Amino acid sequence: MTTPAGSADRLVPIRGDVIRQASPGADDLEQSVALLRQVASGDGSERLLRLYPPAPTLALTRRESLMPGYDIAVAAAERLGFTPAIRPTGGRAAAYDETCLVFDLVEREESHADPTALFAQAGGTIVDVLRGLGVDARLGEVPGEYCPGEYSINARGAVKLVGTSQRGVRGARLLSGMLAFGPVDRFVSVLTEANAALGLAWDPQTFGSLLTEAPSVAREDVAEALVAALIA
Numbered sequence: 001m002t003t004p005a006g007s008a009d010r011l012v013p014i015r016g017d018v019i020r021q022a023s024p025g026a027d028d029l030e031q032s033v034a035l036l037r038q039v040a041s042g043d044g045s046e047r048l049l050r051l052y053p054p055a056p057t058l059a060l061t062r063r064e065s066l067m068p069g070y071d072i073a074v075a076a077a078e079r080l081g082f083t084p085a086i087r088p089t090g091g092r093a094a095a096y097d098e099t100c101l102v103f104d105l106v107e108r109e110e111s112h113a114d115p116t117a118l119f120a121q122a123g124g125t126i127v128d129v130l131r132g133l134g135v136d137a138r139l140g141e142v143p144g145e146y147c148p149g150e151y152s153i154n155a156r157g158a159v160k161l162v163g164t165s166q167r168g169v170r171g172a173r174l175l176s177g178m179l180a181f182g183p184v185d186r187f188v189s190v191l192t193e194a195n196a197a198l199g200l201a202w203d204p205q206t207f208g209s210l211l212t213e214a215p216s217v218a219r220e221d222v223a224e225a226l227v228a229a230l231i232a
Contacts, residue, residue: 017045017047017048017049017231018048018049018050018051018227018231019035019048019049019050019051019052020051020052020223021050021051021052021053022052022053023052023053023098024052024053024054024055024098025052025055026055028052028054028055028102029057029059029085029086029087029088031050032050032088032089032104032174032176033088033167033174035048035050035104035106035174036088036106036167036169036172036173036174037169037172039106039107039108039171039172040108040169040170040171040172041171042108042171046107046108047105047106047107047108047230047231048105048106048107048231049103049104049105049106049226049227049230049231050103050104050106051101051102051103051223051226051227052101052102053098053099053100053101053102053219054096054097054098054100054102054178055083055097055098056081056082056083056096056097056098057082057083057084057085057095057096057097058073058074058077058082058083058084058085058093058094058095058190058191058194059085059086059087059093059094059095059096060073060074060084060085060086060087060093060194061086061087061089061090061091061092061093062086063090064092064093064198065086067198067199068198068199069197069198069199070197070198072197073093073193073194073195073197073198076190076193076194076197077190077194080186080189080190080193081186082095082097082190087165087176088167088174089165089166089167089174089175089176090165090166090167091147091149091163091165092146092147092148092200093146093147093191093194093195093198093200094146094147094163094165094178095146095186095187095190095191095194096178096180096187097186097187099180099181099182099183100178100179100180100181100182101178101179101181101219101222101223102176102177102178103176103177103178103226104174104175104176105118105122105174105175105176105177105230106172106173106174106175107172107173108171108172109168109171109172109173113168113173115166115168115173116151118166118173118175119149119150119151119164119166119175120151122151122164122175122177122230123139123151123152123153123164124139125229125230126153126162126164126177126226126229127139127153128229129222129225129226129229130153130155130161130162130214130222132225133214133217133221133222133225134214134216134217135155135161135210135213135214135217136155136156136213137153137154137155137161138153138154138155138156138157139151139152139153139154140152140154140157141154142154142157142158142159142160142206143203143206144201144202144203144205144206145160145163145202145203145206145207146160146163146191146195146202146206146207147163147165149163149164149165151164152164154208155208155213156213158206158208159205159206159207159208159212159213160206160207160208161179161180161208161209161210161213162177162178162179163177163178164176164177165177179210179222180207180208180209180210180211181209181210181211181218181219181222182209182211183209183211184207184208184209184211187207188204188207191204191207192204210222
């Protein structure tokens with residue numbers, strides 16, 4: 001079952017497995033946490049997938065908010081047209097806007113489950129989805145990528161296409177990811193300034209987009225393929 005959603009205030013409560021959000025919401029990151037808590041409570045589906053185009057955001061982590069230079073990074077984001085926000089999952093700063101696709105995969109789990117299992121499972125599935133659409137997708141970190149991680153999804157071993165991050169609560173786990181479909185120049189600009197302010201190294205040439213890797217593949221094509229693969 002698919003639940004359409006045009007604004008964040010209609011996302012919860014949900015009855016169904018898929019939420020398709022047509023436009024950015026003012027509290028998208030907060031809604032991710034609300035869905036996580038709902039699944040953990042046993043209310044509704046045991047696994048659900050939310051898909052949405054985000055507002056221009058520089059999503060920083062709580063760890064980064066404690067670093068020297070955080071205020072400078074926030075100021076750079078605002079100057080470059082991104083809303084700075086603290087995301088509920090881990091990792092490092094990520095930048096995205098309405099040309100991107102963000103997905104939240106939330107599933108019920110037993111206490112003390114191994115978080116790497118979901119990283120590996122979802123990462124492999126996303127790689128298969130992108131390969132099925134003609135992308136040379138691979139699982140693994142590209143040296144110098146933004147928000148580096150063992151289970152990033154890259155193209156050609158050269159550019160990062162999808163980064164995933166997690167948050168767990170008692171009884172459920174949230175895995176979030178983002179994929180760019182348009183030009184990446186503005187993302188590169190804000191991440192360059194933010195990471196410099198935070199004293200974190202990265203290589204701007206590693207930010208990938210389907211605009212370059214598979215320009216004929218539309219965002220809706222990827223969304224449909226993710227739904228089919230992640231929600232059995």
